[in-house]
Amino acid sequence: MKQPPETDIRKTLGIGATRSRARRRRWIIGAGVALLLLIAAVTIWRMKADRNALTYITRPATRGDLVVTVTATGNLAATNEVMVGSELSGIIKTVEVDYNDPVEKGQPLARLDDIKFRAAVMKSRAALASARARLEEAGATRVETEKRLARYRKTRAMTGGKLPSVEELETAEAALARAVAAVGVARAAIDEADAQRVEDEANLARTIIYSPVNGIVLNRDVDPGQTVAASLQAPVLFTLAEDLRRMELQVDVDEADVGQVKEGQSAEFTVDAYPDLTFRAGITQLRFGAQDTDGVVTYTAIMNVDNPDLLLRPGMTATADITVERRTDALLVPNAALHFTPPQPKTSQRRGLMGAILPRPPHSRKPRAGSDETPDARQVWVLKDGRPVPVPVTVDATDGSLTAVTGGALNAGQALVVDAVGEAS
Structure with missing residues (x-):
C-alpha cells in the first residue's frame, strides 16, 4: 500500500499552520516589548533632559542708600566716676548719704569719731603757746645780757681797761651770743609747733568726709560703727558719678x-x-x-x-x-550676584537617546586660550535670550549683603543672576 506524502500528512494534521501562527505570535510579542522599551527609554531621556535644564534665580539691582557698620x-x-575714701583711721560715727542720693560739692558724706583728733589739736595749740612763751623768755634774756655787756664795756673804758677783767668781759660776750641763739631756737620751736597745729587741725577737718563733686551716690561701702583702717592706702567709702x-x-x-x-x-x-x-x-x-x-x-x-x-x-x-x-543714592547689587559663575557646559558628552541611557564620561572645562577671564574679575550676570551675559562693574562699599557698584551698563531694576538650579548641557 502506498504511503501518503509527509506534506499531506502535516497539512491533514494542521501542524505547519500551528507553527506559523506561533512564530507570528512571538514576533508580535517581541515587537511590542521593543516598542515599550523604546517608549520607556524616550520617556526617561526626556525626563532627564527636563531635569538637567538650567533654571536661573535672579534678584534685581536697586538704587538706594548703603550704610556700612x-x-x-x-x-x-x-x-567722671570719683572714688571717695578716708585718709584717717578711726570709727565711722555717722553716714549722711545713701545709694542714689544726689550730692553737691562740699556736702558731708560721713563723719569719723573725732575725740582723739580734737585732743591732738588742743595739744598742738598748747605746744604753740608754750613755744611763744619761750620766745619771750629768750628775748628777755638776750636784752639782759646785752645790757650787762654794755655796762662792762663802759666800766672798762672809764677805768682804763682795769675793770672788769678780760675774762669777765669775754664771759658777758659769750652769754649774749647764747641769748641770741636761744631767741632763734625759740622762734624755730614756734614754727614747729604751729606746723603741728595746722596738721592736727587738718586731720580734725578730715574726720568729716565731703563730696568733691556734684553728682549722685553710686555705691556706699561703709556703715556707722565700722572701723576704717587707712594704714597703707585710703579705703574707698563712696563711689560718686559726677553727672549721669x-x-x-x-x-x-x-x-x-x-x-x-x-x-x-x-x-x-x-x-x-x-x-x-x-x-x-x-x-x-x-x-x-x-x-x-x-x-x-x-x-x-x-x-x-x-x-x-x-x-x-x-x-x-x-x-x-x-x-x-x-x-547715598548708590546702585546696589546683591553680593550673591558678584559671586555667581555660570555652570560650565559639558561639551564632550554623548548626545541622543543612547547618551541618555548610557552613563556619560567625566568632563572638565579648561579656559580658552586668550580668554580675559581672571579669578578676581568683578562682574555680574544678566539674562539675555535666556542665557547669562556678563556685565563688568567696579565694586565700592559693602555691608555684607549688598554692594555699591559703579561703571558698566547696569541699571536699577535689572535682574541679576544669583544662582542656577539644574545641570548645564
Whole structure:
C-alpha cells in the first residue's frame, strides 16, 4: 500500500499552520516589548533632559542708600566716676548719704569719731603757746645780757681797761651770743609747733568726709560703727558719678575692623534693659593700646552718650553699630550676584537617546586660550535670550549683603543672576 506524502500528512494534521501562527505570535510579542522599551527609554531621556535644564534665580539691582557698620560690644560708665575714701583711721560715727542720693560739692558724706583728733589739736595749740612763751623768755634774756655787756664795756673804758677783767668781759660776750641763739631756737620751736597745729587741725577737718563733686551716690561701702583702717592706702567709702546725664560707652573693636573705625564717627547701640530703644553715640577716642583676651586682640573705643532721661546706668552691656561708611543714592547689587559663575557646559558628552541611557564620561572645562577671564574679575550676570551675559562693574562699599557698584551698563531694576538650579548641557 502506498504511503501518503509527509506534506499531506502535516497539512491533514494542521501542524505547519500551528507553527506559523506561533512564530507570528512571538514576533508580535517581541515587537511590542521593543516598542515599550523604546517608549520607556524616550520617556526617561526626556525626563532627564527636563531635569538637567538650567533654571536661573535672579534678584534685581536697586538704587538706594548703603550704610556700612562695624559691630562692637562694651559697657557704659559714668563720664567722671570719683572714688571717695578716708585718709584717717578711726570709727565711722555717722553716714549722711545713701545709694542714689544726689550730692553737691562740699556736702558731708560721713563723719569719723573725732575725740582723739580734737585732743591732738588742743595739744598742738598748747605746744604753740608754750613755744611763744619761750620766745619771750629768750628775748628777755638776750636784752639782759646785752645790757650787762654794755655796762662792762663802759666800766672798762672809764677805768682804763682795769675793770672788769678780760675774762669777765669775754664771759658777758659769750652769754649774749647764747641769748641770741636761744631767741632763734625759740622762734624755730614756734614754727614747729604751729606746723603741728595746722596738721592736727587738718586731720580734725578730715574726720568729716565731703563730696568733691556734684553728682549722685553710686555705691556706699561703709556703715556707722565700722572701723576704717587707712594704714597703707585710703579705703574707698563712696563711689560718686559726677553727672549721669552725660555718660561714656567703652567698646572693644576687633583688630580686623579697627582700620575702618575713626574718631568722630557716629554709632547706634542697644542695651538689654530696653531692647526696643536705640541710643546714639559718637566716638571721641580710639586707643592705640591693645587688649589680648584668650588670643583675641581688641582696641578700646570711647563714645560720648547723652542720657537726659537717666535710662542708662553704669555697667550696662551695650551692642553698638558704628557707621564707618555711607553711600547715598548708590546702585546696589546683591553680593550673591558678584559671586555667581555660570555652570560650565559639558561639551564632550554623548548626545541622543543612547547618551541618555548610557552613563556619560567625566568632563572638565579648561579656559580658552586668550580668554580675559581672571579669578578676581568683578562682574555680574544678566539674562539675555535666556542665557547669562556678563556685565563688568567696579565694586565700592559693602555691608555684607549688598554692594555699591559703579561703571558698566547696569541699571536699577535689572535682574541679576544669583544662582542656577539644574545641570548645564
